[in-house]
Amino acid sequence: MSDDIIALTASTMIADFGDRSGFNLEESEELGMYHLYTFCGTDTTSGAYQAWKNSDKAIGIASSVYALAHRNVQAYPTEKECYEAMYNIADDNSLSSMVGDLNHYKTALKEYILPLAIRSSVENNGKIIVARPDSGDALEEVLFTIETAINAGLYTTKEINGKTWYFSTTLKFIEADGMSFKQMKIIINTLIDKGYAFYSWGLFGVGGGLRDNIKRDHLSAKYALCSKGNDNEGVVKFSDTFGKTTLPGSFKILRTPEALSECKTIIFEYETGENSMVEYFNGINIYKPFGSGQDDNFLTIKARLDEQFKTMPKTLKTDTNHNFPASDLIIEKRRELLIKNAPSKNIENY
Numbered sequence: 001m002s003d004d005i006i007a008l009t010a011s012t013m014i015a016d017f018g019d020r021s022g023f024n025l026e027e028s029e030e031l032g033m034y035h036l037y038t039f040c041g042t043d044t045t046s047g048a049y050q051a052w053k054n055s056d057k058a059i060g061i062a063s064s065v066y067a068l069a070h071r072n073v074q075a076y077p078t079e080k081e082c083y084e085a086m087y088n089i090a091d092d093n094s095l096s097s098m099v100g101d102l103n104h105y106k107t108a109l110k111e112y113i114l115p116l117a118i119r120s121s122v123e124n125n126g127k128i129i130v131a132r133p134d135s136g137d138a139l140e141e142v143l144f145t146i147e148t149a150i151n152a153g154l155y156t157t158k159e160i161n162g163k164t165w166y167f168s169t170t171l172k173f174i175e176a177d178g179m180s181f182k183q184m185k186i187i188i189n190t191l192i193d194k195g196y197a198f199y200s201w202g203l204f205g206v207g208g209g210l211r212d213n214i215k216r217d218h219l220s221a222k223y224a225l226c227s228k229g230n231d232n233e234g235v236v237k238f239s240d241t242f243g244k245t246t247l248p249g250s251f252k253i254l255r256t257p258e259a260l261s262e263c264k265t266i267i268f269e270y271e272t273g274e275n276s277m278v279e280y281f282n283g284i285n286i287y288k289p290f291g292s293g294q295d296d297n298f299l300t301i302k303a304r305l306d307e308q309f310k311t312m313p314k315t316l317k318t319d320t321n322h323n324f325p326a327s328d329l330i331i332e333k334r335r336e337l338l339i340k341n342a343p344s345k346n347i348e349n350y
Contacts, residue, residue, distance in 0.1 A: 007306070021208030042064060068096075068099050070099055114148060138175050172200075172201055174202055236337045265326075
């Protein structure tokens with residue numbers, strides 16, 4: 001697959017289910033729109049609307065599926081009748097998500113949901129049935145869903161690099177119960193080990209976790225004193241927790257291909273290189289407090305993020321920079337300050 005197809009496929013594997021976790025509509029509008037910068041699945045309608053409005057009403061900003069909530073299923077005399085009604089009203093070539101754990105997921109999947117996926121295959125109408133476990137052991141439920149589909153013949157195979165891969169047809173999954181990056185990665189790696197083409201079998205929904213546990217560490221950045229006085233004398237914090245240690249400044253930040261490839265993006269202000277840092281907030285203009293980029297079109301911002309994802313290396317760590325992508329001069333100055341201020345500490349650990 002091309003890089004563009006891979007990026008598109010990856011962007012469809014996560015859906016924003018966090019609307020009901022918000023404090024107010026404005027929060028959902030903003031955060032729901034921000035999520036769409038990196039993936040396109042969402043049930044946060046207000047956020048999708050903001051992204052659409054702020055992109056000059058461009059088509060294809062976000063995607064969603066027909067989805068049943070537990071209360072929808074409970075409103076019917078039986079689960080089976082609800083699922084069949086959902087199937088019957090769905091358009092051809094559409095996706096319908098059916099929550100299955102109201103009573104017992106495995107029973108609902110095998111007796112009610114699977115027959116609809118088989119029916120779709122027989123009728124060749126393009127309807128995709130998406131089973132949603134929503135409780136229990138996530139990995140176990142995902143594997144059960146895929147193996148149920150395979151046992152029913154709802155799969156195709158393809159040889160890729162000498163390995164047989166199983167692809168889905170009319171039955172897929174969506175796992176959205178307490179999903180985190182770590183949990184999703186475990187599921188994906190397990191599917192890969194078993195020869196299941198994970199991107200064809202399903203996707204993940206993330207609810208309140210997208211917004212309720214945001215903290216400084218997620219940004220991989222912090223703000224700390226790096227120099228003092230009129231001469232900008234460098235200062236360093238040598239905490240016992242390495243992640244809380246700092247560098248002596250003051251700095252320039254580089255984003256040139258050379259700096260990124262060499263993993264040396266932090267340099268002293270007097271070193272050669274164009275500073276890419278931009279002052280976004282200084283409190284002067286109360287009507288437009290944030291500087292360049294605040295009023296950019298949604299698609300302009302998304303394109304900028306996509307380009308930066310392509311140019312940034314997977315890691316800026318090297319064997320010699322002690323986990324800091326800094327210039328040799330900064331690393332040397334830091335070691336001098338360590339010897340001066342914390343001589344009892346092992347320099348190799350810092």
